Amino acid sequence: MKKNPLSLLTIASSKGRVTKRYPFEEPLMTSEFRGKIEIDESKCIGCGACVNACPPNALELLSSSGTKTLRYFIGRCIYCWRCIDVCPVGAIKGTREFELATDDVSDLYELLIHEEAKCSVCNSPYATVRIVRYVATRSPSTEGYVSMDPKCRQEKFVKAIEMRFGGLSA
Amino acid sequence: MPNKVIGRSIWVFHLNSGSCNGCDIETLDVLTPYHDAERFGVKLVVSPRHADVVLFTGPITIESLPKVIRALKAMPRPRYIVALGSCAIGGNIWHASYSVVGGVPKLLEILKDEGVNVDGVFYVPGCPIRPESIIYAIALIKGIAKKKVKMKVKKAEP
Amino acid sequence: MSFSDIVERIKGVRGVTEVVTSRSALFITATADALKPLAMEIYQIMGGFFRTCIGSDERSINNCFAIYYIFGLDDRGLNIVVKVYADSKKPELPSISDIVPASDWCEMEARDLFGIEFTGRASYRLILPHGWPNGVHPLRKDYSYDSRPVTRAVSERLTLVDTISTVPIGPYHPALHEPEYFELYIEGERVIDVKYRGFHVHRGIEKLGESKLTYQQVNFIAERICGICGFEHSTCYAQVVESAAGIEVPERAKFIRSIVLEIERIHSHLLWVGVVAHLLGYDAGFMHTWRIREHVMTLAELLTGSRKMYGLNLIGGVRRDIDLSKKEKILEVLDTISKEYIELASLMVSIPQVRMRLKGSGVLYKEDARKLSVVGPVARASGLRRDVRKDLPYAAYRYASFNVPVYDDGDNFSRLMVRLDEIKESISIVKQLLDQMPPGPIKVEEFIVPEGVVAISAVEAPRGEDVHFIITGHGRPFRWRVRAPTYQNIPALKHMLKDQPLADAPLTIASIDPCFSCTDRVLVIDSSGSKRTLKLGWGLG
Structure with missing residues (x-):
């Protein structure tokens, strides 16, 4: 297996220049690369499924008066695309x-x-307008309940059961 | 024409503050034939005293923090930090753990307390960063490329 | 010794209270007094290797701390798990480090993180930062994940000895790519002793377990233990949960896992060969190896979507399939690299300067290697035939035939040769598996993970055997422990560096292919938030 150390020159010259001239030409990238995500504001309903799946909390759902904000912090994203799987x-x-x-x-x-x-x-905010509409169109039978926050909904439900069976304990 | 931050050759010092190695090997990869950052005059130096820019990887663990501060103090002015990867920017998965500081934005506050001035910070997202991302950041510093990202605030019409 | 003989011998040790057998493991519960005789029996008489030991805070379940010792009888593919309880008020156990020197580190880890004291040995701080208060143990369940008793660690120096000169290497040093601190004590040109202060990369990720982390999310953290061999960690984690929950992974998913594991091994070994060439001052070799490696990186991106951090594994299978066009691309790339790399490798090892620097330096003798239970290429270069792919076959490795290269000299040259040979084997494994890949689904979506099951899994990473241990909990692991290969190999550096010239030290340190981010991780996920009572039972892994 004796070789001449200079044969490295042969290897080098046979390969020629391999350097990509990026940023002046296309990068060395395949079609499968996972990059930044894009959230479609016309489709998102603000349900938070992506927030629960996101391992590094790059997607967060922040509540403030009357609004819910889906915040995407690119600087913490790990580009795993789990949010895409679960949306x-x-x-x-x-x-x-x-x-x-x-x-x-x-x-x-x-x-x-x-x-x-x-x-x-009770007029208190409880979910995004879009998710309420999403639930209402998906299961129209819940229409009476979907416009209430969880507490009022529970009360209404208990009352309905009481009306029908005379109380929960029965 | 975009701003040129550093016109001359950039000498970089690589500072790993508890990274998983992913960004570090990609940083090394930038110097190898396919990407060859030396096209832009980028040279990896072995001491922070020779460096213009420190390439920062990792979420800054508590154990490495005093050494990081010492290394940054040793750099001559103007000193620039390039935060590479999700860990160095936002702390990645470990952003709230008991043994990390959680990214360069939080480090800058500590540096302010310590009296260490930093002249500029660049953020390069990726997990791990692609070699091309680093080259793009170099191009940005040298004023060859334009910045593409901008904070977006969208409203979902009800 | 037959399997029933082993069980009989273990049952014969005084203090063993329970022995449960399963397909690939033997679970033993014993009293503290039985620990030393058991260690003697398994380690010295049966010739087992020591894998690791794991502390666990089970006060919420049975009002005790517990330690799990894992031994492996590699030649028969059997894991032996010994569980010993320690009192909750004054946790104290006899140390087995005099019988099993390899247990030194993990005992100290349990002391740091759980406050379990070990009698009969010298104790020191291993993991927590300098200045961390005594009596605060972050992995106890009553410790809150986000309390930070130290926010600014102070710089420290290890003990200085006046009469001999000290050479500090690190934490930031041109020859190291990660922050670790070695202190070499030099007499003339010879290294006479080494001290190591690591765990700069200790990131402790309990927070995630406390908040939103689910079984599926842990895959992605497991992958980020290490940026070079991350896929091994996520495979090992997925396998350990699958074995605890009894999930049958589709065959095709197993094949894809094995193929990607081998591709990662090729990239990791090429990386290492390049770094060694660089440390030898042979930068041309470095550039050319990394040029060849670039093909592998692009291939990995094509298969998984990312050059590193593949994000491919989920519990129950994989996320991306390998179709026909990708298969052709794999074969094409493998042909290129096998041709180019063999040409380069044979050139590299024939260069006299390279041979002279590597031959006879950093020797680790077989008996020391056995004593420290070293793993991976380091063990194989010292004449120990240890390879998890053969000993405890996982994924699709039983469908491939391959050799385990073993060299006997234990020097840096042997370690280089082991890795060069392994690249050849890896290329052939990928080709064999691609030929046999069965059709079918690539993941199972529906499964339930039962609570309180103990399971272990091992994967052969490029650096050696990688062990994951789990006790399942509600929605997330109750206790998860990772034993990275470098954790087992670093203590061997002391033997390798001793009486060597100082100039060889960086090379020898690099020769174990240290991955400090793996070693320092101590990734533990605890579900102390939930108040559920948990019953512990042995898994069937």
């Missing part, structure tokens, strides 16, 4: 975007603001 309405799609460098960390936030629906009984 019930297919609002999240993956891109091959990787040119995300910036000099300001606030550039890396994306916010999607949802309006919250108010309970028809």
Whole structure:
């Protein structure tokens, strides 16, 4: 297996130049690459399924007066695309975007603001308008309950049972 | 024309503050034939005293924090930090653990207390970062490329 | 010795209260007094290897701390788990480090994280940062995940000896790519002793277990234990949960896992060969190995969606399939690299300077290797035939035939040769598996993970055997412990560096292919938030 150390030159010259001239030409990237995610604001219902699946909490659902904000922090994202797997309405799609460098960390936030629906009984906000509509169209029989917050809903349900059977303990 | 932050050759020092190695091997990969960052005059140096830019990886563990501060103090001015990867920017999966600081934005507050000035910070997201992401960041620093991301606030019409 | 002989011998040890047998493991419960005789029996008489020991805070279940010792009888593919209880008020156990030197670190880890004291040995702090208060043990269930008793660790120096000169290496040093601190004590040009302060990369991720972390999410954290061999960790984690829950993974998923594992091994070994060439001052070799490695990285991206951190594993299977066009691409890339790399490797090892630097330096003798239960290429370069793929076959490895390269010299050159040979074997394994890949689904979606089941799983990572241990809990693990290969190999550095020239030290440190981020992880996920009572039972793994 004796070899001449200079034969490395032969190897090198036979390979020629392999360097990609990126950013002046296409990067060395395949079609399968997982990059940043894109949330479609026309489809998202603000249910929070992606928030529960996200391992590093890059997606968070923040509540403030009358609104729910889905916050996507690119700087914490691990590009696992689990959110895409779990989204019930297919609002999240993956891109091959990787040119995300910036000099300001606030550039890396994306916010999607949802309006919250108010309970028809006590008038307190409880879920996004869109998720209420989503549930109502999916199962029309719940229409009487879906416009209330969980507490009022529970009370109404207990009352309905009492009317019918004369109490829960029976 | 985008701003040129550093015009001359950039000498970088690689500082691993508790990274998983993913970003570190991709950083090393940038110097190898396929990507070859030396095209832009980027040179990896072995001491922070020679560096213009420190390439920062990892979520900054408590154990490595004093060493990180010492290394940054040793750098000459102007000193720039490039935070590579999700750990260095947002703390990644371990952002709230008992033994990490959780990213460069939080480190900057500590540095302020310590009296260490930093002249500029660049953030390069990715987990791990692609070599091209690093090259893009270099191009950004040298004013070859334009910044593409911008904070987005969208409203879901009810 | 037959299987029933082993069981009989263990039952004969005074203090053994329960022995449960399963397909690939033997679960033993014993009193503290029985620990030493058991260790003697398994380690010295039966010739088992020591895998690791795991502390666990089970005060909420049975009002005790517990330690699980895992031994492996590699030649018969059997794991032996010994469980010993320690009192909740004053947890104290006899140390077995005099019989099994390899247990040194994990005993100290249990002391740091759970406050279990070990009698009959010298104790020191291993994992927690310098300045961490005494009596605070982060993995106890009553410790809140986000309390930070130390926010600014102070720099520390290990003990300095005046008469000999000290050479500090690290934590930031050109020859190291990760923050770790070695202190070499030098007399003339010879290294006479080494001290190591690691665990700079201790990230402790309990928070996630406390908040939203589910069984499926842990896969992604497991992958981020290490940026080089992450897929091994996530496979091992997925396997351990699958074995605890009795999930049958589709065959096709097992094949895909094995193929990607081998591709990761090729990339990892090429990376290492490059780094060693760089440390030898042979930068041309470094550049060319990494040029070849780039093909593997692009291939990994095509198969999984990312160059590193593949994000491919879920409990129950994998997320992406290998279709015909990808298969062709794999074969094409494998052909290129096998041709180019054999050309380069044979050139590299024939260069006299490379041979001279590597031959005879950093020797680890077979008896020391056995004593420290070292794993992976380090063990195989010291004449120990240990390979989890052969000993405890997992995924689809039983469908492939391959050799386990073993060299006897124990020096840096042997470790290089073991890795170079393994790349060849890996290429052939991928080809064999691609040929036999069965059709079918790639994951099962529906499964229930029962609570309180103990299970272990091992995977052969590029650096050696990787062990995951789990006690399942409600919605997330109750206790999860990872024993990374480097954890077992670093203590061997002391033997390798002793009486060696200082100039060889960085090379020898690199020769075990240390992955400090694996070692320092101590990833533990605890479900102390839930107030459910848990009954512990042995798994059927």
